[in-house]
Amino acid sequence: MKKFMNTAETMVAESMEGFVRAHQEFVVFGAERKCIRRRHLTPNKVAIISGGGAGHEPMHIGFVGKGMLDAACVGHIFTSPTPSQIISAIEEADTGAGCLLIVKNYDGDIMNFEMAMEMVADRHRMEAVIVSDDIETAGIGQGRGRRGVAGTLVVEKIIGAAAERGMALHELKRIGDRLNGRVRTMGVALSGVTVPQTQRTTFSLNAAEMEMGVGIHGEPGHSREYFSTSDVIVRRLCETICGDISMPPGAKALLFVNGLGGTPPAELYLAYDAAHRFMEERSIPIERALVGTYVTSLDMQGLSVTLALLTDEEISLWDSPVATAALRWSS
Amino acid sequence: MKKFMNTAETMVAESMEGFVRAHQEFVVFGAERKCIRRRHLTPNKVAIISGGGAGHEPMHIGFVGKGMLDAACVGHIFTSPTPSQIISAIEEADTGAGCLLIVKNYDGDIMNFEMAMEMVADRHRMEAVIVSDDIETAGIGQGRGRRGVAGTLVVEKIIGAAAERGMALHELKRIGDRLNGRVRTMGVALSGVTVPQTQRTTFSLNAAEMEMGVGIHGEPGHSREYFSTSDVIVRRLCETICGDISMPPGAKALLFVNGLGGTPPAELYLAYDAAHRFMEERSIPIERALVGTYVTSLDMQGLSVTLALLTDEEISLWDSPVATAALRWSS
Structure with a gap:
């Protein structure tokens, strides 16, 4: 199988560059290209942030915009974004009402999102919702260890809409946790x-x-x-x-x-x-x-x-x- | 390469069935499933109709709805729809202001669309715009024989929007012909x-x-x-x-x-x-x-x-x- 690419090393950056060029009405790069965020943020709305490895496009960058995410960060292919990238997304997107982070249930993502949250806990109010919709990882009936896959879109859409309606951080966390179970x-x-x-x-x-x-x-x-x-x-x-x-x-x-x-x-x-x-x-x-x-x-x-x-x-x-x-x- | 299919014979019909089920807010099947049309047609708006072989999805069925096409008909894979299908689309979509048919430049499509138009010429006012955006078929600088490919989307979007604004049939024909050249x-x-x-x-x-x-x-x-x-x-x-x-x-x-x-x-x-x-x-x-x-x-x-x-x-x-x-x- 051939690919449209120049080098494996530059592939993610070039794809993100093309994405931002094509969708300038919705998104801009954050500082140092550590994240992609909405072109127009809303003051005092809870910021909805997600992220993960590259290779899942259009998720999550394609979900940044009014009614869904405020910012997304992208790691290397199939690799969690770094805490530095996640912190950048938090700092750029938080307009005063705190941040809800939507994290797919993988060890690497959980670790890096938790680390980022700890590092800025004194400056930002934050909650996380873990998505684990894939039923096949850990076998039927066993909830732990399940991965976040396509159902993440549904969680991000519904939480994003709730945030747009002005719901508070703890309400959004509750909506997300309940929804993930269904x-x-x-x-x-x-x-x-x-x-x-x-x-x-x-x-x-x-x-x-x-x-x-x-x-x-x-x-x-x-x-x-x-x-x-x-x-x-x-x-x-x-x-x-x-x-x-x-x-x-x-x-x-x-x-x-x-x-x-x-x-x-x-x-x-x-x-x-x-x-x-x-x-x-x-x-x-x-x-x-x-x-x-x-x-x-x-x-x-x-x-x-x-x-x-x-x-x-x-x-x-x-x-x-x-x-x-x-x-x-x-x- | 494997495919998600049941049988080659039923593939197109089943795919269309899934499409209509998933997008009921926009579309319904026409009589005898000969075409797919908008759920809600607009009286006295020029109807914009297109069609072609299956295998190009979402074109054209995915372009049926307010602001773009009124109806589309789908042939077998890579095969023109029949005159009977095209006539069905014309009869279902014409709400009094006539029909503009957007046809990709292939012999089979041209022949069947022309035949259909002749057969109902006494009952419907119609014009056709031929799309021929592919530069590689006939060599550079030679206009004849070029095929209609992805640029068809651009022509259908722009003509569709013009029709929504209430433009008359001959104006839409002129807009389409001029646009195709660019x-x-x-x-x-x-x-x-x-x-x-x-x-x-x-x-x-x-x-x-x-x-x-x-x-x-x-x-x-x-x-x-x-x-x-x-x-x-x-x-x-x-x-x-x-x-x-x-x-x-x-x-x-x-x-x-x-x-x-x-x-x-x-x-x-x-x-x-x-x-x-x-x-x-x-x-x-x-x-x-x-x-x-x-x-x-x-x-x-x-x-x-x-x-x-x-x-x-x-x-x-x-x-x-x-x-x-x-x-x-x-x-």
Whole structure:
């Protein structure tokens, strides 16, 4: 697999440069390019900050803008941003009401975000929400160790909208923690990930194989299985998700089919059709849908299915206006 | 290359089904599923209609909605829709002010759209705009035979916005014809296209090769060249484009980097960076940017660069609100 790149060393910086050039109406670089932040910050609104390794674009930089994130920092490929980058994002984005940091549940990210928060604890009010929507890492029913994957988008959108409405830091923390418990994601890969340094894939699959339960870092998944039809694959993802979460009374579902980087829109729509039919059979009311390439694992061929069970208030927050590079609607 | 599909025969229908399910706020199927149209049509607005083969998603179905298309029809993979489908789109979308049909310049499409228009000429007022933005098909300087590729999005957005403003059919035809002459696209592929029936690629490239001047149907391009860095590849595309078009006085440029299906967002941003730098060096004023996967060739790894030289009025039409599955902004 070939890539559009110049050198592996400059790839992330050049991609970020292109992103900022193309989306100047929404974003600017922070000082020393340690973070990307909104062009226009809102005084006395809680700042919503996220970040993580590169290689997942458009997440998180594509979610910076009115209605979602205030700033995002990007590490090397599949590597947490440094505490210095995270501190820079906090300092640039905090306009007086404190910061909520949204962190995907990986050891490296947790460590660096905690370290950054400790280092500026005397100057900023901060809370963190940890996202852990991937059901496959630690096995069914076991909450610890689960990773943050595509469901992070849902958490960032809903917290971002709540912050825009003027909610206080502790309220946003509570909304985020509760929501995280009702978001589940599972992914499947048809190929490994091409590592920029070597231009080789992290794992290889023959024509009859697929990798179930993959994350977004090119690591092998939960099991290697026989490749099958879209209906069989998507049903397997949806059954696992539905077996891991129960429908709270009155909840409404958001169904999200996410491309992992190398999968074209036509296939994502076809997979969405299978996922939607599955949920209908189970009488799960799909009230909102999202289909597209939002949380990637470099050029991996594959997709994930996310089910988020939302309250009426969360549906209203999801529907609220958002103006970012990757998600944009007016109401 | 594996695909998310059930059978090659049902692939297009299932993908369309998923698309309509996911975007019910914008679109509905027309009668007998011959076309996809806006959920809410506007009386006495000129209807903007497009269509073409499947395999280019989200084009054109993802452009149906307020501010862009009124209806789109989709043929088999890489195959024109039938006259019967096109007639269905005309009949469903015409609300009294006539129809403008936007047709990509391929023999099959031209033939079927012309046939459809002849068959209903006594009942509908119609004009057609032919899009031919691909500079590589017929060689530099030779206008005939050029294909319609990613620049079609620009034409559909600007005509769609003009129709929303209440412009008459003959005005829209004039706007479209003039604009088409100022839009140029060139593409490059790092892989062929996987044909659903065989799951094999249309052409194969080794690790040191790329295909320059490709279209969106998996056909080989203009020349096979040595694979290189993103900067070298993008510079080659931009030089060819700039050598084929001259800057009208006062024109403003829209620069559009489009993914062909298998290329992740991070690489598109990196390529955009190179294209933007090139245009800056040539003193071409980039006033608007678009980066993303909008006009695909199934799962082809590759991208195209489109340069559109716009008048102030066209820039204003580009900025006008649009609410479709693939393009959405409020102002």
